[in-house]
Amino acid sequence: MKKTFSQSMAWLHTWGGLIFGWLLFAIFLTGSLSIFDREITHWMQPEIGTSEVPVADAVNRASDYLQTNAPDSESWLLVPPNDRNPGMAVFWQKTPEQAFQHAILDPATGQEAPRQTDGGHFFVHFHYQFNAGTLGTWIVGALGLMLLISLLTGIVIHKRIFRDFFTFRPRVGGQRTWLDAHNALSVLTLPFLLMITFSGLAIFAFMYIPSPIKLLYDGDSEAFFDEARPHVHQEPAGKPAPLLPLGGFVERARAAFGGNQVWFMTVDHQGDKNAVITAGALNEDQLTLSSQQIQFNAVTGEVLQNGVQMKPAALTQRVLAGLHFAQFGGYATHWLYFLSGLVGTVMIAAGLVLFTVKRRRQYTADNDVSTGFLRFAEKMNIAAVAGPVIACLAYLWSNRLLPVDLPGHAGWEIGIFFAVWLLSLLYSFMRTPRQAWFEQIACAAILALLLPLLNGLTTNQHLLASLSKGDWRLAGVDLTVFTLGILFAGLAARLGTKNRLANSRTEPAGWWEYAD
Amino acid sequence: MIIIALAFAYAGMTALCLAMRKHYRQVWNRNPIQAERISLRIAAWILLIASLALCIMGWGASIGPVAWFGMLSVTGLILIFLLPCLPRLAVSLGVLAPLLSLIGIFAA
Numbered sequence: 227m228k229k230t231f232s233q234s235m236a237w238l239h240t241w242g243g244l245i246f247g248w249l250l251f252a253i254f255l256t257g258s259l260s261i262f263d264r265e266i267t268h269w270m271q272p273e274i275g276t277s278e279v280p281v282a283d284a285v286n287r288a289s290d291y292l293q294t295n296a297p298d299s300e301s302w303l304l305v306p307p308n309d310r311n312p313g314m315a316v317f318w319q320k321t322p323e324q325a326f327q328h329a330i331l332d333p334a335t336g337q338e339a340p341r342q343t344d345g346g347h348f349f350v351h352f353h354y355q356f357n358a359g360t361l362g363t364w365i366v367g368a369l370g371l372m373l374l375i376s377l378l379t380g381i382v383i384h385k386r387i388f389r390d391f392f393t394f395r396p397r398v399g400g401q402r403t404w405l406d407a408h409n410a411l412s413v414l415t416l417p418f419l420l421m422i423t424f425s426g427l428a429i430f431a432f433m434y435i436p437s438p439i440k441l442l443y444d445g446d447s448e449a450f451f452d453e454a455r456p457h458v459h460q461e462p463a464g465k466p467a468p469l470l471p472l473g474g475f476v477e478r479a480r481a482a483f484g485g486n487q488v489w490f491m492t493v494d495h496q497g498d499k500n501a502v503i504t505a506g507a508l509n510e511d512q513l514t515l516s517s518q519q520i521q522f523n524a525v526t527g528e529v530l531q532n533g534v535q536m537k538p539a540a541l542t543q544r545v546l547a548g549l550h551f552a553q554f555g556g557y558a559t560h561w562l563y564f565l566s567g568l569v570g571t572v573m574i575a576a577g578l579v580l581f582t583v584k585r586r587r588q589y590t591a592d593n594d595v596s597t598g599f600l601r602f603a604e605k606m607n608i609a610a611v612a613g614p615v616i617a618c619l620a621y622l623w624s625n626r627l628l629p630v631d632l633p634g635h636a637g638w639e640i641g642i643f644f645a646v647w648l649l650s651l652l653y654s655f656m657r658t659p660r661q662a663w664f665e666q667i668a669c670a671a672i673l674a675l676l677l678p679l680l681n682g683l684t685t686n687q688h689l690l691a692s693l694s695k696g697d698w699r700l701a702g703v704d705l706t707v708f709t710l711g712i713l714f715a716g717l718a719a720r721l722g723t724k725n726r727l728a729n730s731r732t733e734p735a736g737w738w739e740y741a742d
Numbered sequence: 743m744i745i746i747a748l749a750f751a752y753a754g755m756t757a758l759c760l761a762m763r764k765h766y767r768q769v770w771n772r773n774p775i776q777a778e779r780i781s782l783r784i785a786a787w788i789l790l791i792a793s794l795a796l797c798i799m800g801w802g803a804s805i806g807p808v809a810w811f812g813m814l815s816v817t818g819l820i821l822i823f824l825l826p827c828l829p830r831l832a833v834s835l836g837v838l839a840p841l842l843s844l845i846g847i848f849a850a
Contacts, residue, residue, distance in 0.1 A: 391759075397826065410819075559805065566816070
């Protein structure tokens with residue numbers, strides 16, 4: 227049978243959306259949380275005081291820490307405290323092949339913060355590589371490409387984009403409401419969805435499309451990057467020389483950045499005569515990512531290069547990266563990104579639910595899937611939607627409940643995230659879909675609503691303290707999670723009522739009311 | 743600036759929505775006459791362009807449009823959730839929000 231164009235697009239949208247949506251939900255959720263990664267890190271490190279420590283002092287203390295703990299490392303990376311996060315993060319790498327190790331320091335003392343955590347950075351990391359390294363980045367790339375395809379096929383099969391632009395009919399119920407929600411949420415945020423998916427892919431363009439570099443630069447990616455983003459690149463001279471105090475470079479960099487804060491500093495070949503310091507600015511006034519950069523000789527203090535000269539193609543890629551990273555524009559744009567991201571997350575969930583709701587009803591008539599697969603999809607949906615939500619909340623809970631001095635605290639938190647997600651999956655397969663949806667959403671609601679209370683019981687940075695100090699960075703995390711908790715509770719209440727109605731019905735129950 | 747731009751974006755989206763027959767009926771239970779639809783549509787675009795101009799004034803020519811698209815999405819969503827539940831409130835908000843935001847700015 228020959229299918230029409232829009233029928234094949236509908237097939238692709240349905241199946242691509244379902245199979246890839248199971249992981250895309252988690253990517254969108256953690257990606258949205260990544261917007262506020264620094265605020266989350268701040269929340270997860272309650273022992274670091276919010277007192278203002280001069281950045282230069284914090285950087286000097288961090289430099290002392292690195293001299294003691296990583297004296298033989300090829301490169302250091304320092305992320306000094308800024309307006310959004312008071313912690314002082316340090317990363318170091320023995321050789322370019324090895325992975326970075328890292329620690330978060332208390333800027334006031336230069337000692338490791340008592341509660342080591344990956345903080346909000348875990349969400350950033352997870353949403354582009356699932357904590358699975360290069361393989362993870364490839365998987366996320368495939369998912370991103372599929373999302374882009376789903377967006378485009380969605381536009382093709384949605385025949386009434388303009389006529390249904392503002393249409394949402396919550397009272398009709400069932401399949402119609404889910405379809406309305408899926409359509410309205412995606413159409414209204416379409417510019418955001420296309421932008422975030424495309425720019426996400428563009429960030430890793432060099433990796434996903436390696437052939438141009440292989441062809442034009444004989445596979446020498448360093449040569450390519452030297453040309454794309456010209457920067458000073460010094461080989462170690464082999465002669466030892468002491469490093470100038472790093473704090474001094476902070477002020478010089480800020481002056482060169484026109485007063486913008488220093489986002490990061492790297493030190494290459496420290497201890498050598500040819501050591502290089504590179505500082506990048508946190509520039510809120512430009513879309514382009516890391517457009518302000520200055521490089522110094524770390525031994526003499528001489529400026530090696532000020533500013534980055536980018537050719538049009540490189541600039542385009544940096545603007546796309548900037549659009550994705552959303553470092554610009556301050557809190558208003560961060561909130562717009564966060565809300566749009568959550569809307570995208572809900573849109574994916576609505577699409578997943580729609581797949582099963584639609585087929586449950588048609589079950590007796592001609593159906594394109596077997597009952598067995600439909601049961602499987604129903605359970606996977608629960609684990610894919612409720613699972614990551616509970617896992618993210620469990621991650622925050624574990625930060626407070628694990629003993630502060632537990633060795634490998636950061637690793638435990640991440641372990642708990644994945645363990646809870648796995649539990650959600652197993653649980654979904656043990657209960658009927660109806661029960662599992664209700665119980666898991668209720669669990670998310672309880673975890674979210676009680677988080678501010680837990681925070682108050684375990685730290686002195688509870689909501690009353692942070693609000694009276696006017697620290698909205700901290701209060702924002704508690705309040706946002708609490709607000710989401712109210713929404714989950716509302717959803718759970720609706721699901722609960724439906725379950726009771728279903729139980730009191732006399733007619734025979736549908737298959738989706740039974741566990742396997 | 744941000745608040746006014748947001749209020750204008752909401753008002754613009756509301757006017758654009760009411761210019762459609764089925765949403766006009768949803769609020770006033772009657773069909774709009776042609777002149778109403780045209781004037782709503784013109785008002786909508788004036789409000790939306792004013793909102794874009796405010797975003798560009800506040801954030802500059804590169805970030806402004808990005809923020810504007812974000813505002814259209816968020817205000818559109820508020821509208822579609824308000825419209826089926828509280829249609830009159832959705833419309834009053836579209837009239838009051840720009841006025842109040844302007845008064846607020848000039849009073850401050």
